[in-house]
């Protein structure tokens with residue numbers, strides 16, 4: 415099969431919307447265009463039906479009841495609602511005071527969890543940011559060691575978006591339930607790809623997003639447990655009282671319908687997709703590591719979601735590497751590709767040496783990625799790394815047997 | 827980020843890549859000035875080696891660079907510009923000229939600064955090896 419370029423290997427950033435999802439959405443733009451809040455006519459009922467079907471599809475994917483699913487604008491909003499909304503309700507002291515309670519999260523969360531936690535810190539809560547070990551996996555023991563009598567909330571992501579590592583979610587959930595602490599997990603990179611059961615996995619609040627699982631952008635969901643315990647949240651957006659009052663505003667009917675369809679498709683194809691993704695990832699990683707020296711797969715090799723691979727190529731810088739593989743759309747942990755000029759805080763958090771953090775690519779696959787595309791990527795990357803190592807003073811030093819960490823560099 | 831044509835050209839066809847010998851070897855050669863600036867953890871390291879005649883003319887130049895495309899292009903361009911110049915003329919090269927020639931965007935200005943620094947550092951090294959006083963004002967920044 416011919417390979418069409420550019421090849422899209424950035425599916426952890428966003429996925430193509432599945433054509434079956436688009437098809438399900440279309441009637442809701444121009445035929446069933448009603449406001450789900452219009453209770454007195456057909457148009458409103460159709461819209462409401464669409465939303466309630468989607469709510470069931472979403473609930474089924476995660477083993478919840480449909481009443482427990484709140485639709486939002488995406489995982490960023492779900493995370494904000496979960497973290498800030500729970501902190502406000504379970505606070506030990508009113509706003510304006512200190513000592514409002516303790517929250518546990520980790521340093522390699524998505525910014526959509528980190529920044530709300532930092533805001534809460536300024537608003538009288540104490541937050542522990544756990545540092546991950548070098549394999550990137552946050553364990554229940556680490557959370558247990560950070561627990562305090564005044565801990566009110568734990569927010570630990572299920573799978574990391576840069577390196578794909580899987581944290582000990584059921585165990586952390588169990589621990590939280592033992593201690594009577596609310597447990598939120600950002601499941602954006604997990605849900606839809608891996609089996610999820612909020613009962614078995616002891617989750618109180620679960621965020622996920624449509625556009626990471628072949629659904630549309632701008633729509634996501636938050637699971638809010640209703641029994642044992644019944645979790646309450648302070649709304650962030652007040653108004654018409656939609657979504658059980660937790661998220662006011664006329665619902666994004668088309669988006670929600672697409673989100674539901676995407677959930678249904680992910681559930682139906684999960685085993686098949688997962689096997690395929692694993693095979694593709696193995697092909698990529700073996701193909702690169704087998705033919706090049708100083709290649710490092712970042713994060714725990716075994717505890718990873720199947721669609722993400724984060725690889726460092728020693729002695730070459732990530733942005734220049736991306737320039738050499740312009741037919742492949744992917745991400746880099748390199749400083750130069752971010753606005754901040756800081757290398758990836760996730761890789762730094764793992765203790766990956768800065769120069770390896772600057773040298774990393776994140777390649778992520780979808781249900782449409784083919785072996786031919788992976789092979790094409792391998793060849794392009796090999797060629798680019800070879801070109802850049804010829805230019806690299808670090809590679810020369812390595813070849814001469816010089817330990818790079820013993821050199822005094824001129825920082826500027 | 828979109829790169830200028832010139833950056834892409836230098837990236838694809840870098841000029842004067844290489845060195846005049848292993849790092850331990852060039853250290854003792856008085857006709858070679860070596861400048862290494864930057865640090866791996868900052869994402870750029872530039873190495874510039876200049877072959878200088880006894881009367882201070884840059885006969886040849888070689889570079890290696892670990893860094894983004896703009897860093898590679900800046901150091902590649904620097905080798906083209908210093909060749910055939912006297913060291914005093916080479917010290918006149920300003921990073922702003924590199925920015926202009928390569929149409930570097932503001933976030934990439936540090937790449938041109940690094941290239942200017944590498945020229946200064948290499949010339950300083952050559953001067954030291956040849957017992958010539960290093961002008962304080964020419965110190966790398």
Ligand SMILES: Cc1ncc(COP(=O)(O)O)c(C=O)c1O
Nearest residue numbers: 488489490524526575600602623
């Ligand atoms: C782990 C994780 N959380 C949250 C988000 C934000 O999701 P959204 O774009 O739906 O707001 C992303 C995606 O960037 C993510 O990967």
